[in-house]
Amino acid sequence: MFEPKLSVITIVYNNVRDIERTMLSVISQTYTNIEYIIVDGLSTDGTLDMISKYHDRISKLISEKDKGIYDAMNKGLAMATGDYVIFMNSGDEFYDPDTVTAVFASAEDADIYYGETEMMDDSGQSLGQRRHQAPAVFTWRSFKYGMSISHQAIYIRRSLADPYDNRYKLSADIDWIIRAAKKAKKIVNVNRYVAKYxxxxxxxxxxxxxxxxxxxxxxxxxxxxPTVFNHFVIAFNLGWYWLKNKRTND
Structure with a gap:
């Protein structure tokens, strides 16, 4: 049976409201070969107290100042020892307790696994599927019209996962996924929801x-x-999506 080790990394800073929900979604997985890493930015709002409630379910925890979210994520990557890595940051969740089991049961030995994401609001209510649906087939060229797979819905073989490029403060995850996808030989769509964002x-x-x-x-x-042209397409698609949904809601 194919049961690789998965490193799940959670980045958090002063988010006592959401961290427990994220942690419970990780530790309640039916898949057992999980290394759970939490990188805290030296929280002062009670987040660390919440984390300590589940200290026996956490593989590695550091709490120290960082230079931003991608610096923190790089710390998590540096600590990871799994065959695959996924980021499930504070506020995000695995879709259900069987998610990781289903992902690795979908195919053996892929370089990347990915699925669909459900959007959630602050109150925990579903906002439905993302505007960008996950492509049926994914390659490194698939992001030319936008980030069609959310960061929480992609499992990457750790040997392909380079550090995040710290020159980007907000969009380094796009660059990170493209770099991994360029090196990947086998990319598998698991054809199910895998995350809540x-x-x-x-x-x-x-x-x-x-x-x-x-x-x-x-x-x-x-x-x-091509990027200038593609942004015209992105703008058109966004406008059409807004118009269609406005009509639906009227």
């Missing part, structure tokens, strides 16, 4: 900077002219 985050609060970083990343991988 808490809507918001810094990329929403600093949307302009996030878009600039994303454009720079796409330009590097896909070329300037």
């Amino acid at each position: 808490l809507v918001g985050g810094m990329s929403k609060k600093k949307h302009r900077q996030s878009l600039k970083e994303r454009f720079d990343i796409m330009k590097r991988y896909y070329g300037l002219i």
Whole structure:
């Protein structure tokens, strides 16, 4: 039976409201070969007290100042010893207790596994599927129209997972996934929901900077002219999505 070791990494800073929900979604997995790593940014709001409630279920914990989210994520990657890694950051969850079991039962020895994501609001209510549906087939070129797979829904072989590029403060996850996908030989769509994603985050609060970083990343991988053209397509798709949903809600 194919039962690789999975390193689940949770990044958190002052999020006592959501951290327990994330942790419970990890430690309640029916899959047992999990290394759970938590990287805390020296929280002061009670987050560490909440984490300590489950200390016997955590493989590794560090709590120290960092230089931003991707610096913290790089610390988690450096500590990981699993065959695969996935980030389930504070506020996000595995879709259900059988998620990891189902992912590795879908195919053996893939370089990347991915699935679909359900969006959640602050109150824990479902907002439905992401606007970007996960592609039926994923390659490193699949992000040319946007991040079609959420960060919480992608399992990457650790040997392919380089450190995050710290020059990007908000969109380094796009660059990280593209780099891994370029090296991957076997990428598997598990054809199910695998994660719940808490809507918001810094990329929403600093949307302009996030878009600039994303454009720079796409330009590097896909070329300037194609990226400019693709952004017209992205804008059209976004406008159509907004119009369609506005009509639905009217």
